[in-house]
Amino acid sequence: MRIIYIDVDTLRADHTTPYGYHRDTTPNLQALADRGVTFDRYYGSDSPCLPSRTALYSSQFGITNGVIGHFGDAARYRLDSGHAPHPTRPLFGQLLQAHGTYTAAVSMFAERHRAYYFLGNFRETIRATGELNDEDGADINRVGLDWIRRHADEDDWYLHLTYWEPHTPYLADPSWTRKAAESGPVQEWPDAATIEAHQEVYGPRTARDLHYAGFPLPSPVPANMPEQIGDRADFEHLINGFDGSIMYWDSLFGELLATLDELGIAEETAIIVSADHGESLGEMGSYAEHGNANEPVHRLPLVMYWPGVTDDLPDEARHRDEMLYNIDLAPTLCEMLDIAPGSGWQGRSFAAAISGGEIEDREYLVLGHGAHTYQRAVRTREHLYVRTYHPGANFVEWESLYHVPSDPHLTENLLDKEPVLANEMRAHLTEWWNELAGRPGALPDPMQTTLQTGPTYYNDPVTYAQHLRDTGRAHLADDLMERLAAASGATPVSWHAQEPSWTPERHHQWARMIFGEDAEKEPAQ
Secondary structure (H helix, E strand, C coil), X not given: CEEEEEEECCCCHHHCHHHCCCCCCCHHHHHHHHCCEEECCEECCEECHHHHHHHHXXXXXXXXXXECCCCHHHECCCCCCCCCCCCCCCCHHHHHHHCCCEEEEECCHHHHCCCHXXXXXXXXXXXXXXXXXXXXXXXXXHHHHHHHXXXXXXXXXXXXXXXXXXXXXXXXXXXXXXXXXXXCCCCXXXXXXXXXXXXXXXXXXXXXXXXXXXXXXXXXXXXXXXXXXXXXXXXXXXXXXXXXXXXXXXXXXXHHHXXXXXXXXXXXXXXXXXXXXXXXXXXXXXXXXCCCCXXXXXXXXXXXXXXXXXXXXXXXXXXXXXXXXXXHHHHHHHHXXXXXXXXXXXXCCCHHHHCCCCCCCCCCEEEEECCCCEEEEEECCCEEEEEEEECCCCCCCCEEEEXXXXXXXXXXXXXXXXXXXXXXHHHHHHHHHHHHHCCCCCCCCHHHHCCCCCCCCXXXXXXXXXXXHHCCCHHHHHHHHXXXXXXXXXXXXXXXXXXXXXXXXXXXXXXXHHHHHHHHHCXXX
């Protein structure tokens, strides 16, 4: 069997045609969906890029495989030692290779995120360019389609292609932004009043700091992204850039489908289209970013075509509603290929759903984010509960609860209105944690062991707080510092913990402890 896995970074499911978007952004993806299966409740167990792809190819949650964030010990994959893949927890690609499938990738993901274990999935990996960020999808096609042509007469291969559209910044030619603008109106939410309220939501990639990245930056692509989100016109500009990038990717996907037709292997090649994560577009006050464990970030597209299986399905079988994780994909493909999955994997197969059969549904999912905030969320069919462990440099609630069907943009926190439900969601999170990290033999939860540092690789909270003060928002800087103090200031630490040196503030704290109210009269020692 030939299998092509299309990995589209930041492809938000509800901005694609198979998921009912009112703009026809992805006609080529829809053509695949017309002869395949679309999974409506498919979620990344961990986000963003590095945790998600690690979970996908390890079929393990980040709490188990070790990768919940993007740097330091939060990004340290628990790699087995020795001279061969671990017998119970091999990478998915390693297991494919052991059963005779030639695996290849056109992707610079491993280099971009220093995820060199990712290369263990593939016999052959190609970087289409020398870039480490924001490759043009045309280069992926140039190399990827050439690979397909050279291997068209062979069987039993798996090819992974990573496209970076529509990851921010939106670098597609501005003609695609104009095409998106002409394709239909922008969604009504957020309205002017919501955008005005979002001026008080702080953090990198928020309305006033849309391009902040350690320091304020102008829009890198003014034709596709505004300087900030100050009004509806700015928001529409942003959405047109995002949707235009999706349209551009879909045109490249159309080239791939045409190549398969040209080679005569379109009906002999399985195609899977998905993403590592989605994107917040105003939800929780975040714009053009994937920084929370929430619905728009963790809900992923998944469209699958499998020759001889999905071609003649009835219409009612072409959309599936079961709650699935991305860690379920590896065992699913193993079952489709008649390969036993890794016994240490945590995903479970949904292969029967591809052919229209019945599969067991889940009561809830647990989702984790660790790059911009430290959060875990519980998603049931109706509700989303989000628990923050570290805010990073962002304004986020410590806990929030939403009814997603009636509030898809997560605007009303029901935590105080639904105390019984909130406790049920907390219990689900505790149950999940106890199962994976609270039993004999379990390794420590990396979100807990790195909590003292937190998600500060991209933005230092102290530096960002000064930026808030420099731009007339001292009250927001004070709020951020109070949240960080609540997170760590009162927590005792081991004498052997690695922590910052004695800052002037720490000297003053010590002096107040010794001298009380007269501390300010004493010089810092």
